[in-house]
Amino acid sequence: MTPILDHLWIIVLLPLLGSAVNGLVGLSLGERWSKGAVNAVGVGSVALSFLCVCEAVREFAGLSADKIPVIHDYFTWMIAGSFRAGFALQVDQLTVVMLLVVTGVGLLVHIFSVGYMAHEGGYYRFFSYLNLFVFFMLNLVLGANLLVTFVGWEGVGLCSYLLIGFWFLKKSAADAGKKAFITTRIGDMGFTVGVLLVFATFKTVDYAAIFQTAGPYPVENHLGVITAICLLIFMGAVGKSAQLPLYVWLPDAMEGPTPVSALIHAATMVTAGVYIVARLNPLFARAPIAMLVVAIVGAVTAFYAATIGICQTDIKKVLAYSTVSQLGYMFLACGVGAYSAGIFHLMTHAFFKGLLFLASGSVIHAMGGEQDMLKMGGLRKKIPVTFWTMLIGTIAIAGVPPFAGFFSKDEILFAAWAGPYANKPLYLLGICAALITSFYMFRLIFLTFFGQPRFDEHHVHVHESPWSMLGPLCILALLSTVGGWFAAPTFFGGSDHFKDFLASVFAPAAALAPQVAEASHSLEVQFSMLAVLVGLIGLALAAWLYLGDLERPKRIAKSLGGLYTLVYNKYYVDEIYAALIVRPLLWISTDFLWHVVDEGMIDGTVNGTADVAQAAGSQVRKLQSGNARSYATWVIIGAVGFTALLLGLLGTRP
Amino acid sequence: MSIPISYYLALSAILFGLGVVAFVFKRNIITIFMAIELMLNAVNLAFVAFARAHNQLDGLVFVFFVIVVAAAEAAVGLAIVLALAHSRQSLNVDRVDLLKF
Amino acid sequence: MIPVLVFFGCALLAVAGAIALILAREPIHSALSLIVVMLALAVLYLLLGAPFVAAVQILVYAGAVMVLFVFVIMLLNAGLEERTNFSKLMWVGITLGFLLMLETAHWLYHSEPGTAIANSPAGTIAPASTFDLSKLLFQQYLFPFEATSILILIAMLGALVLARKDE
Numbered sequence: 047m048t049p050i051l052d053h054l055w056i057i058v059l060l061p062l063l064g065s066a067v068n069g070l071v072g073l074s075l076g077e078r079w080s081k082g083a084v085n086a087v088g089v090g091s092v093a094l095s096f097l098c099v100c101e102a103v104r105e106f107a108g109l110s111a112d113k114i115p116v117i118h119d120y121f122t123w124m125i126a127g128s129f130r131a132g133f134a135l136q137v138d139q140l141t142v143v144m145l146l147v148v149t150g151v152g153l154l155v156h157i158f159s160v161g162y163m164a165h166e167g168g169y170y171r172f173f174s175y176l177n178l179f180v181f182f183m184l185n186l187v188l189g190a191n192l193l194v195t196f197v198g199w200e201g202v203g204l205c206s207y208l209l210i211g212f213w214f215l216k217k218s219a220a221d222a223g224k225k226a227f228i229t230t231r232i233g234d235m236g237f238t239v240g241v242l243l244v245f246a247t248f249k250t251v252d253y254a255a256i257f258q259t260a261g262p263y264p265v266e267n268h269l270g271v272i273t274a275i276c277l278l279i280f281m282g283a284v285g286k287s288a289q290l291p292l293y294v295w296l297p298d299a300m301e302g303p304t305p306v307s308a309l310i311h312a313a314t315m316v317t318a319g320v321y322i323v324a325r326l327n328p329l330f331a332r333a334p335i336a337m338l339v340v341a342i343v344g345a346v347t348a349f350y351a352a353t354i355g356i357c358q359t360d361i362k363k364v365l366a367y368s369t370v371s372q373l374g375y376m377f378l379a380c381g382v383g384a385y386s387a388g389i390f391h392l393m394t395h396a397f398f399k400g401l402l403f404l405a406s407g408s409v410i411h412a413m414g415g416e417q418d419m420l421k422m423g424g425l426r427k428k429i430p431v432t433f434w435t436m437l438i439g440t441i442a443i444a445g446v447p448p449f450a451g452f453f454s455k456d457e458i459l460f461a462a463w464a465g466p467y468a469n470k471p472l473y474l475l476g477i478c479a480a481l482i483t484s485f486y487m488f489r490l491i492f493l494t495f496f497g498q499p500r501f502d503e504h505h506v507h508v509h510e511s512p513w514s515m516l517g518p519l520c521i522l523a524l525l526s527t528v529g530g531w532f533a534a535p536t537f538f539g540g541s542d543h544f545k546d547f548l549a550s551v552f553a554p555a556a557a558l559a560p561q562v563a564e565a566s567h568s569l570e571v572q573f574s575m576l577a578v579l580v581g582l583i584g585l586a587l588a589a590w591l592y593l594g595d596l597e598r599p600k601r602i603a604k605s606l607g608g609l610y611t612l613v614y615n616k617y618y619v620d621e622i623y624a625a626l627i628v629r630p631l632l633w634i635s636t637d638f639l640w641h642v643v644d645e646g647m648i649d650g651t652v653n654g655t656a657d658v659a660q661a662a663g664s665q666v667r668k669l670q671s672g673n674a675r676s677y678a679t680w681v682i683i684g685a686v687g688f689t690a691l692l693l694g695l696l697g698t699r700p
Numbered sequence: 701m702s703i704p705i706s707y708y709l710a711l712s713a714i715l716f717g718l719g720v721v722a723f724v725f726k727r728n729i730i731t732i733f734m735a736i737e738l739m740l741n742a743v744n745l746a747f748v749a750f751a752r753a754h755n756q757l758d759g760l761v762f763v764f765f766v767i768v769v770a771a772a773e774a775a776v777g778l779a780i781v782l783a784l785a786h787s788r789q790s791l792n793v794d795r796v797d798l799l800k801f
Numbered sequence: 802m803i804p805v806l807v808f809f810g811c812a813l814l815a816v817a818g819a820i821a822l823i824l825a826r827e828p829i830h831s832a833l834s835l836i837v838v839m840l841a842l843a844v845l846y847l848l849l850g851a852p853f854v855a856a857v858q859i860l861v862y863a864g865a866v867m868v869l870f871v872f873v874i875m876l877l878n879a880g881l882e883e884r885t886n887f888s889k890l891m892w893v894g895i896t897l898g899f900l901l902m903l904e905t906a907h908w909l910y911h912s913e914p915g916t917a918i919a920n921s922p923a924g925t926i927a928p929a930s931t932f933d934l935s936k937l938l939f940q941q942y943l944f945p946f947e948a949t950s951i952l953i954l955i956a957m958l959g960a961l962v963l964a965r966k967d968e
Contacts, residue, residue: 672797674732678723682897689904703808708849710906711812715838717902718819721895725823730874731831737866738819738835741842744858752849757929757937763854764938767861768949772956774866778873779960785877786966 048109050102051116054135057098057145058184064091065177072170081169088173089156092180096149103142114138114550117190117254131251136190140551143389144187144321147396148314152180154518155309158404161514162305162411172212172303179205183314187321191252192241195322199237199286202315203230209310210302222298229295233285240278247271257328257554265332265558276329276336280343283319287373289347294620296370300362304407307362312369312403313396320376320392324385324552331383331555337467341381345462345472345479348374352482356489357614360417361406364490368443369399371479375458378476382469383559384461385552386545390533391454397529398442398451401522405436408511408519409494416506419490424499428508431516433495435523440491442526444484444581447574452581453530455480456574457542463573466559477580484584492592708749715742729781729793733774740770807848815841832870839863850928 050056067087109116115138123131137145156176163172179202186198204227211223245251248259266272283289288296288311299311310316323330323340330337351370358364372395379388410417412429426433442449445456459480462473510516532544549556591599603610612618669680719739726732744763751759781791788795818838825831839862846855938946 674793674796675724675727679893679897682720682724682901686897686900686904689901689908693904693908703804703848707808707812708845711815711845713902713905714816715819716905717898718816718823720901721898722819722823724893724897726831728828730828730870730877731822734822734828734831734835734870737862737870738822738838741839741862744854745842745845748846748849748851748854751851751929757934760851760854760929760934761938761942763851764857765942765945765949767857768953771861771866772949772953774869775956775960776963778869779963781873782877782964791877 048105048116050098051105051109051137052118054102054116054118054137054188055120057095057102057149058135058181058188060091060095060098061177061180061184064088065174065181068170068177069174072174081164084170084173085160088170088177089153089160091177092149092153092156095180095184096153099145099149102137103146106137106142111550115141115190115254119190123193128249129245131191131193133194134190134252135188135194136253137188138551139548140321140324140389141187143393143548145184147317147393148180148183148187151313151396151400151522152183152309154521155305155313155400155404158308158407158515158518159303159305161512162407163303166303168212172209175205175208175212176305176309179209179310179315183318186318190254191250192244192256193251195325196237196241199282199318199322200234202310202318203227203234203286206230206299206310206315209306210299212302212306216301219301222295222301226295226299229292230285233282233292235281236278236285237282240275240282243271243275243278247275253325260328260332263332265334267334269335270333272329273333273336276326276333277339279322279326280319280336280340283323283377284343285319287316287319287377288370289319289343289374289377290350291619293347293351293370294623297363297366297616300360300366304362304403304410307366308400308403308407311366312399316369316373317376317392317396320373320380320388323377323380324389327380327385327552328554328558330380331558334467337381337383338469339381340377341462341467341469341472344374344377344379344381345475346374347371348378348479349475349482350374352479352486353613354616355486356482357610358486359420361409361419361422361490361494362403362417364419364486365399365402365406368402368483368487371483372399372443374479375455375476378462378472379458382458382461382465382467382472383555384458384465385555386542386548387454387457387461389548390544391458394442394450394454394526394529397522398439398449398526401435401439401519401526402443404515404519404522405432405439408432408515409436411511411515412508413501414506416501419493421501422494422499423497423501424495425508426495429510431510432519435516435519436495437491438523438526440487443487444584445480445577446581447578448527448531450526450528450530452574452578453533456577457533459577460570460573464562464569466562468562477577480577481580481584484581485588488585488588489592492588496593497595705749705753709746712742712746712749715739715745727793728791729784729796730778730791732793733777733781737770737774740766804848807844811841811844811848814838815845828874829871832867832874835870836863836867839867847928852928853931853934 064087068084072084072087106114106116115136117134117136119132119134121133123133125131156173159172159176163169166172182198182201182205184198186195186202189195189198207223207227210226211220213219214223241251244256248256250256250259260272263272285292296311296316300307302310330340348371351367351374355364355367355371358367372391376388376391376395379385379391409422409425409429409432412425412432413422416422438449442451445452447453459473459476462469462476532547533542591602615621716739719735719742722735722738723732726735744766747759747763747766751757751763784796785791815838818834818841821834822831822838825834839858843855843858843863846852846858
């Protein structure tokens with residue numbers, strides 16, 4: 047009896063209904079009844095969806111292996127020649143993980159928003175957009191073919207734009223929304239070409255059919271068509287998941303409300319890139335060059351973003367660069383063949399990064415809107431719940447056991463060192479990034495919560511947030527603590543439950559991986575110890591610099607001089623992009639295409655035709671002189687000419 | 701000796717050409733009308749000559765009709781000239797230029 | 802012999818009349834020259850063996866149409882001197898008329914029927930009988946005949962309407 051699994055569309059439809067109701071009648075709902083009505087629709091739809099997901103998971107657990115994946119094709123979307131795409135939803139183990147993350151964390155963020163957005167205008171609009179986002183994200187993860195996934199892909203991009211620019215009257219917010227949309231569009235172009243190439247090669251876009259058709263293809267060690275497909279799809283992932291070089295939109299996206307940052311830019315949308323790479327693992331396994339590219343991009347981004355995070359002073363921007371860095375880890379995992387480790391890190395990251403963002407929202411709410419850490423300090427005693435939950439999140443991200451981040455990050459780094467696609471330089475990048483991550487995260491904690499208050503306590507009344515905001519924080523803190531324990535048995539000789547759960551999804555990739563000797567268990571434990579050590583070093587370094595007065599960091603910054611300025615200004619990437627790409631594009635579109643082509647040529651042609659017609663007319667009308675004799679002259683000229691023509695044509699026949 | 705038909709045709713052509721010249725040159729409307737009549741006469745001569753050449757009477761019938769139509773045309777045309785003369789007080793065709801651009 | 806003389810005489814007369822029409826200063830002189838042309842042409846019709854047409858030419862054309870012209874000239878007191886300015890238009894006109902003449906003559910002369918006609922004798926065959934002409938007119942060309950009678954009626958009406966003074 048699988049009522050939900052048979053009707054998967056319910057899961058998808060509920061948030062859409064919530065969005066539609068709030069969007070269409072939300073204004074009157076909020077005014078005639080109360081905000082509670084808007085909440086009920088907005089939060090309730092996601093809550094119901096979450097319950098359906100739980101039920102679906104329960105049913106899924108009872109299925110035998112041959113019934114997986116569960117695929118339901120609901121209607122034919124388009125048919126063109128031999129191409130058929132239906133609106134099909136599928137559920138397999140990977141989908142289950144993503145569904146739980148999306149609806150679970152989504153529900154918590156919705157509850158948090160009730161408290162956070164309580165005093166904001168456009169309340170109903172916020173929930174409408176947020177529900178719409180959940181709808182599209184569910185489409186993305188439930189899609190059984192690349193097209194439904196792409197619908198979700200584009201839709202979450204749209205919702206991201208809407209939500210980043212939620213306070214659209216503020217120019218920086220509107221600009222940030224545009225920047226996000228346009229930058230991800232560049233990646234989406236690659237994604238689209240990739241989908242086209244998939245159809246051209248495999249004649250289908252359904253995942254099950256693709257993997258079946260791809261069966262006979264061997265592993266490509268050259269730039270073949272499968273490598274091209276993987277690289278193009280990865281280009282889309284680079285845009286959506288904010289990797290080098292398309293990461294520039296994510297820090298600017300912090301202009302949006304904090305729940306948006308938590309849900310979209312930490313837990314769900316940005317993980318879509320990792321999801322699609324993991325979903326297409328049979329194709330990636332056949333393209334080692336693509337996997338290498340993925341791993342390199344991931345590792346370099348992880349390190350690069352971490353370095354920028356050291357110098358940021360805005361609390362949300364630190365978390366934004368941290369997100370970019372952690373996404374780099376996930377791609378590194380996929381690139382070295384440890385797909386389940388990547389998804390595991392996706393899940394734990396959703397927990398602790400979501401927690402960190404929501405907690406930072408709580409801090410900002412407590413500080414009355416202040417986001418600059420240099421203006422905070424000593425908040426530990428004033429907002430204790432926020433402090434403890436944020437501390438738990440920070441320890442989790444630093445990779446200290448027994449919290450969640452340790453297990454997932456450790457697995458990734460070990461796979462980079464000793465897995466089938468091991469790449470020792472990338473491991474070094476990863477471990478250095480881990481050190482820097484721990485450092486800047488604890489810097490954040492010390493700057494915000496410790497030391498003397500660096501603000502005027504008479505003007506800012508620091509108060510703890512309401513329980514609608516603190517509740518989700520506690521739940522996420524709990525998940526950040528226990529969320530990694532799936533993999534705990536590995537330390538005691540058992541096996542990773544999470545990896546076992548996802549084994550059948552990644553079996554095709556595992557089968558094609560190069561065979562290496564199984565690493566010894568003790569080596570693994572040693573590497574784990576190294577990772578923990580690195581985390582603790584970061585903590586110590588941050589404590590030495592930031593626990594106390596801030597003279598030491600200032601001296602070090604001054605002594606580093608130019609290097610510090612470079613990192614502080616985010617390596618001037620935005621300025622470089624503006625000069626190299628934006629300004630030439632603007633020049634081409636304004637000075638060339640607009641003035642020269644549109645005004646000059648096209649308008650010129652149209653106006654010119656009119657001018658020519660008018661000029662011709664003004665000349666021809668002089669023929670109408672009213673002088674009968676000139677008319678007669680013309681008639682006779684015509685007659686003479688005509689006669690000559692006839693003479694010429696008919697000729698004279700002797 | 702008998703006169704070849706071509707002589708008549710040549711005469712017709714000459715008269716027609718003179719009619720054209722008169723039409724172009726003269727300023728008085730009535731004179732222009734007379735030039736038209738001259739041209740019609742030249743054409744009549746050609747018709748009669750052809751009728752004789754082909755030994756058929758159809759050409760003569762046509763001449764008959766041409767004369768009739770020329771008469772009707774002259775009547776109406778002169779009526780117009782009368783009306784014009786009343787309104788314009790002049791018979792100079794160059795003064796009739798209301799249709800000028 | 803006589804036909805040749807008559808022909809050339811009348812031809813010269815016709816051409817002279819036409820030239821006089823062009824060169825005359827007063828419209829009444831042009832009208833009289835035109836009458837001369839018509840009379841000359843009537844003789845030529847006779848020479849071509851079409852006495853009926855010749856008669857109709859004199860009766861209707863010279864006798865009615867030209868009289869109408871003279872009436873109008875008198876009525877309008879068109880004794881107004883008209884001056885032709887011998888402008889560029891003159892040269893254009895002369896050239897055009899000349900060209901037209903040449904072309905038509907060339908065509909008529911050199912086309913196949915033309916040369917045949919050129920060699921057929923004229924004035925040696927019996928003149929057309931009125932009886933045969935009327936048989937043709939009232940049997941084969943009955944419709945155009947009736948139509949032209951209506952045409953004349955309309956022309957009369959038109960002339961009446963147009964020439965009426967508005968009161």
